Amino acid sequence: MTQARSAVEFDPVVPHGDNGIVRSRGRQAKAPWWLWLGALALVGPLLLAIGSLFLRVFDATPAAWDTLFSTRTLGLVWRSFALTATVTATACVLGVGGAWVLARTDIGFRRGWGVLIALPLVIPSYVLAMVIISATGATGLIADLTGYTFPSISGFVGSWIALSLSTYPYVYLITSAALTRVDPTLEDAARGLGATRTRVFRTVVLPQLRPAIGAGALLAALYTLSDFGAVSLMRFDTFTRAIYAQYSGRIDRSPAILLSIVLILLAAVIITAEWRTRGRGSIFTSSPSRSASRVRLSRAGRSLWTAGLAALVAVGTVVPIAVLGGWVLQGLANDVEFVIPWNAVVGSITGATLAAIVAMAFTIPTVVLIVRHQSKRTEVLEKSIFALFSLPHITIAIAVVAFTVTWLRPVYQSLGVLVAVYAAMFLAQSVSSAKSSLMAIDPTVDDASRSLGRGRFQTLWRVQLPLMRTGLLAGGALVFVTTLKELPVTLLLSPPGFSTLAVRTWAAADELLYTRAATAALILVAMSVIPVYFLSIRRRESVGS
Amino acid sequence: MTTPIISVSDASVSFDDTRALDGFSLDVPVGALVALVGPSGCGKTTALRAIAGFQDLDAGTVSIRGETMVSDKINVPPEKRRVGMVFQEYALFPHISVAENVGYGVRGSDRVRRVAEVLDLVGLAEYGSRFPNELSGGEQQRVALARALAPEPDVVLLDEPFSNLDAPQRERMRRELKHIIRAARVTAVLVTHDQSEALAIADIVAVMRSGRIAQVGAPPDVYRSPVDPWVAGFLGDAVMFDSTVVEGVIETPIGDLDSDVPSGTDVQVMVRPEWIRPVQSPTASACVTDTEFYGHDQRAEITLADGSVIEAMVPSIDAIKVGDTVTLTLLDAVVFDRKEPAGLA
The missing domain is CATH 2.40.50.140 (Nucleic acid-binding proteins)
Incomplete structure (x- = not known):
C-alpha cells in the first residue's frame, strides 16, 4: 500500500495523454461494451463530423477551388506562418527567461512573481487585442486621458503583441516544471569540473530543457495558428479570419470548408510534432532529492531582471485590467448607459456549467477505459480526444455546421449541440486530470471489489468514481474556464438569442463599442479567476504533501 | 477422498509470446491450507488470479465447490465466485474506513455484527473507525484478511501475503494467519516465492515451475522426496x-x-x-x-x-x-x- 509511486504531475493548463506509469499485469480484462458506448457517445459524432468534412472536397464548387488556389491563399499561408513564427519565438524568450530567473536565481519575491506572470492565462487573446486597439491611436484611451497620441497598434504588430502575451505563460509553466525536475547535482558536477555558470547553462541545463521548451513552443505555435479572436479584431488576415469571412454572409460554404481542411492539415503537422517531443521529454522525470543552489545575481542583474518581470506583469495583466476599468469609468463619465449584460452572463454560466457537467460525465467511462483497459484501441481513443482539443476551434465549428445542416437539421444551432461540442472539445482537460487521479490508485482495488461480490458497475460507482473525484472536479473546473473564453464555436453554433460574455466582448469590440466590450470582458475575467484560484491552491497542496 | 473444493485442470494462459500457465492442474481438498510456491515468473500469481476470476484462460477448466466456473462455454465473473482474496499490496479502499472496508462485501442486516466479529478475529476490534493510511503494514494486512473473510466465503486466496512485511513481523504474521484461517474454517490457497515460508505454513505444498505443477504433497514429503533434482534444489540446499x-x-x-x-x-x-x-x-x-x-x-x-x-x-x-x-x-x-x-x- 505504501510503496513509492512516481508522483503523477497534475498540469492544469496543458493536458496531455502520455504522462506516466503504464501498469501492465499481463493481459487486462476485456472492457465491457457499455464503457465503450459511454466513451464514444460524445466524441464519436464530433470525430465523424470532422471526418465527413473531408468528403466535402468532392462537392466543392468551382468558385471554391478558385478561392483556394488564388494568390490570396498564398498570402494567408504566409501571414499565418509569419505570425506563428514570431509569436512562438517571443513566447519562448519570455517564458524560458521568466522560468529560469525564478527557478534558478536568488531574485526576490519569487513566489509572487511566479503567480503574477502566469496571470495572462485568464485573459483571452481577444480581450488583450481589444485592450491594445482601444488604448492606442488618435481615438484611443491613452490619447483621450493624457492628450498624448500613442501610435496606433493593430494588424501584424498588434496580433503579435496580443498573442505573445497570451502564449508565453504556457512556455513558462512547462519550462518551470521541467526545471524543477532537472537534477541540480548535474550542474554541481559540471561546476566542479571547472565550467562557468554560462557554460553550465548552455551545456547542461539547456539540453535537458530542450524537450520542455520544444513542447511549449509547439503549444504556442498551435495556439497562434488557431487563434481567431485576436487576429479578427486586429484585422490581420490569417486562415482563421479568412474562414470566418468566407463563412459569414456567403451562401456557398465550400470555400470556408476547403480553407478549414488546409488549416486542419497545417495544425495536424504541429500536433504530430508536439506528440513527438512529449515522448522525448520524459527523459528527465526523476524527482531530484535536493533543490538547486541558486545563482546569486549582481546588483545590476537583479534590477534588470526585476524590471523585466515588472514590465511583463504590467503589459500582460495590470495595463489590460486598467484599460478595461478605464473604459468602464469613461463610459460612466460620459453618461453611456452602464448595463450589466445579464443575458450574456446567464448564457456564459449556462454554457460553461453544462459543458463542465457533460464533460465530467463522459470523462468517467473514458478514463476507466483508458487507465484500466489499456489497449491499442484506447490509445487511439485518447489520441483522438487530445486531437479534438488541439484543432483550431473555427474548423471544428465549420465541421459541425456542415454536418448538422446536412444530416441533423433539427438540432442545427441548438443549445444541446453547442454544449456537446464544448464538452467534446475540452474533454481532454478533464480526462487528463481525472486520469492522474485514477492512475495513482493500484488497479487491484478494483479486483478487490469484484472479489467481494460487487459487479463492474458497482465497482465503478463505489470505488473508482470516489477515487477519481478530486481529479474529475478539477477537470470540470478547467472545462468551465475554457468554455467561458471560447469564441469561434460559440459564434457559429449558438442558438438564436443565445449570447455569452466572450461573444459580447468580441462583437462590441468589433463595433468599437469599448465600454460595452470592457464591461463584459471584466466580468468574464473575474469569473475565470475564481476556479483558476482554487485549482492553483489544489496544485500547491498536492505538490506540498 | 471427497471432491476437491477447488479443481483446476489443464489451464493455459499466454501473454504475448510467453506461456504463463501451461497445462496447470491442481485439486485443493476441503479445509486445507495450500501453498503454491515457485520461482518468480513461474505463473503462480496468474494461477491464483485465474481461480479468482481476474484472469481469463485460453484453455482448461476451473470448478469451485463442484460448480464449473470456467470452461469452454462458461466464465463466471469474479463477483459471482464467492472467493475471498487478499492481495499482495492489500488493495484496501483508501477512501473509506476500516469498518467500511471490511463491510464492503457483506450484505444484509447482519453487517455491523459481522464486521465487529471479523475485526475481533484478526485482533483489530478497536480499529473500525480508522482509515487505511493510518495503519501499519501488518495491520493493513489483517484488515485485508478480515475484509476477505467477512462475506463468509469458504475459500480464501492470498497473493504473497507476507512480501510487504519485514522479517520479524513476517514470522509472527505467519503464525497468526494460520490460526485465523483455522478459526474461520476456510480453505486457503496462498502464493509465495519463499520455499521455507511455504513449508512452514502449509498442510500441502504445490511446487510450480514454468506454468505447471511439478509436485504436490505434505511439506515433509516434498522436502524429503522431491520428484526431480529441480524440485530438490528449489525446496532447499x-x-x-x-x-x-x-x-x-x-x-x-x-x-x-x-x-x-x-x-x-x-x-x-x-x-x-x-x-x-x-x-x-x-x-x-x-x-x-x-x-x-x-x-x-x-x-x-x-x-x-x-x-x-x-x-x-x-x-x-x-x-x-x-x-x-x-x-x-x-x-x-x-x-x-x-x-x-x-x-x-
Whole structure:
C-alpha cells in the first residue's frame, strides 16, 4: 500500500495523454461494451463530423477551388506562418527567461512573481487585442486621458503583441516544471569540473530543457495558428479570419470548408510534432532529492531582471485590467448607459456549467477505459480526444455546421449541440486530470471489489468514481474556464438569442463599442479567476504533501 | 477422498509470446491450507488470479465447490465466485474506513455484527473507525484478511501475503494467519516465492515451475522426496553427485548406498546438507575447510579426497573446527534416474 509511486504531475493548463506509469499485469480484462458506448457517445459524432468534412472536397464548387488556389491563399499561408513564427519565438524568450530567473536565481519575491506572470492565462487573446486597439491611436484611451497620441497598434504588430502575451505563460509553466525536475547535482558536477555558470547553462541545463521548451513552443505555435479572436479584431488576415469571412454572409460554404481542411492539415503537422517531443521529454522525470543552489545575481542583474518581470506583469495583466476599468469609468463619465449584460452572463454560466457537467460525465467511462483497459484501441481513443482539443476551434465549428445542416437539421444551432461540442472539445482537460487521479490508485482495488461480490458497475460507482473525484472536479473546473473564453464555436453554433460574455466582448469590440466590450470582458475575467484560484491552491497542496 | 473444493485442470494462459500457465492442474481438498510456491515468473500469481476470476484462460477448466466456473462455454465473473482474496499490496479502499472496508462485501442486516466479529478475529476490534493510511503494514494486512473473510466465503486466496512485511513481523504474521484461517474454517490457497515460508505454513505444498505443477504433497514429503533434482534444489540446499548403479550399489564420494535400481543405470544422488553427519577421525581423508556457526546449528565446508567440496549442516553441540579430518555418514539420500529424473526413490 505504501510503496513509492512516481508522483503523477497534475498540469492544469496543458493536458496531455502520455504522462506516466503504464501498469501492465499481463493481459487486462476485456472492457465491457457499455464503457465503450459511454466513451464514444460524445466524441464519436464530433470525430465523424470532422471526418465527413473531408468528403466535402468532392462537392466543392468551382468558385471554391478558385478561392483556394488564388494568390490570396498564398498570402494567408504566409501571414499565418509569419505570425506563428514570431509569436512562438517571443513566447519562448519570455517564458524560458521568466522560468529560469525564478527557478534558478536568488531574485526576490519569487513566489509572487511566479503567480503574477502566469496571470495572462485568464485573459483571452481577444480581450488583450481589444485592450491594445482601444488604448492606442488618435481615438484611443491613452490619447483621450493624457492628450498624448500613442501610435496606433493593430494588424501584424498588434496580433503579435496580443498573442505573445497570451502564449508565453504556457512556455513558462512547462519550462518551470521541467526545471524543477532537472537534477541540480548535474550542474554541481559540471561546476566542479571547472565550467562557468554560462557554460553550465548552455551545456547542461539547456539540453535537458530542450524537450520542455520544444513542447511549449509547439503549444504556442498551435495556439497562434488557431487563434481567431485576436487576429479578427486586429484585422490581420490569417486562415482563421479568412474562414470566418468566407463563412459569414456567403451562401456557398465550400470555400470556408476547403480553407478549414488546409488549416486542419497545417495544425495536424504541429500536433504530430508536439506528440513527438512529449515522448522525448520524459527523459528527465526523476524527482531530484535536493533543490538547486541558486545563482546569486549582481546588483545590476537583479534590477534588470526585476524590471523585466515588472514590465511583463504590467503589459500582460495590470495595463489590460486598467484599460478595461478605464473604459468602464469613461463610459460612466460620459453618461453611456452602464448595463450589466445579464443575458450574456446567464448564457456564459449556462454554457460553461453544462459543458463542465457533460464533460465530467463522459470523462468517467473514458478514463476507466483508458487507465484500466489499456489497449491499442484506447490509445487511439485518447489520441483522438487530445486531437479534438488541439484543432483550431473555427474548423471544428465549420465541421459541425456542415454536418448538422446536412444530416441533423433539427438540432442545427441548438443549445444541446453547442454544449456537446464544448464538452467534446475540452474533454481532454478533464480526462487528463481525472486520469492522474485514477492512475495513482493500484488497479487491484478494483479486483478487490469484484472479489467481494460487487459487479463492474458497482465497482465503478463505489470505488473508482470516489477515487477519481478530486481529479474529475478539477477537470470540470478547467472545462468551465475554457468554455467561458471560447469564441469561434460559440459564434457559429449558438442558438438564436443565445449570447455569452466572450461573444459580447468580441462583437462590441468589433463595433468599437469599448465600454460595452470592457464591461463584459471584466466580468468574464473575474469569473475565470475564481476556479483558476482554487485549482492553483489544489496544485500547491498536492505538490506540498 | 471427497471432491476437491477447488479443481483446476489443464489451464493455459499466454501473454504475448510467453506461456504463463501451461497445462496447470491442481485439486485443493476441503479445509486445507495450500501453498503454491515457485520461482518468480513461474505463473503462480496468474494461477491464483485465474481461480479468482481476474484472469481469463485460453484453455482448461476451473470448478469451485463442484460448480464449473470456467470452461469452454462458461466464465463466471469474479463477483459471482464467492472467493475471498487478499492481495499482495492489500488493495484496501483508501477512501473509506476500516469498518467500511471490511463491510464492503457483506450484505444484509447482519453487517455491523459481522464486521465487529471479523475485526475481533484478526485482533483489530478497536480499529473500525480508522482509515487505511493510518495503519501499519501488518495491520493493513489483517484488515485485508478480515475484509476477505467477512462475506463468509469458504475459500480464501492470498497473493504473497507476507512480501510487504519485514522479517520479524513476517514470522509472527505467519503464525497468526494460520490460526485465523483455522478459526474461520476456510480453505486457503496462498502464493509465495519463499520455499521455507511455504513449508512452514502449509498442510500441502504445490511446487510450480514454468506454468505447471511439478509436485504436490505434505511439506515433509516434498522436502524429503522431491520428484526431480529441480524440485530438490528449489525446496532447499542440496548436494548432488553423479554415479552409476553397479550390482545394487551406488558409489558416491561420501559413501556407498544400497539400491534396487537395475545395474548400469546412470543416477544422480541428492543429499540434504543436514543428512550428512561428519565425525572426527584422525585417519580420515575428508577435511573441514571452513565453518559458519549459526547458533541453532552450524555449516561445515568439507573438502573430499578427490578435491570436490560439499556442505554439511551439523547440530551446534557437535564440536567441529577448520582442519579437522572427518569420516562422513549418510543419514538419507534421494536417487534420480539421470535419463528420466522423475520416479526413482
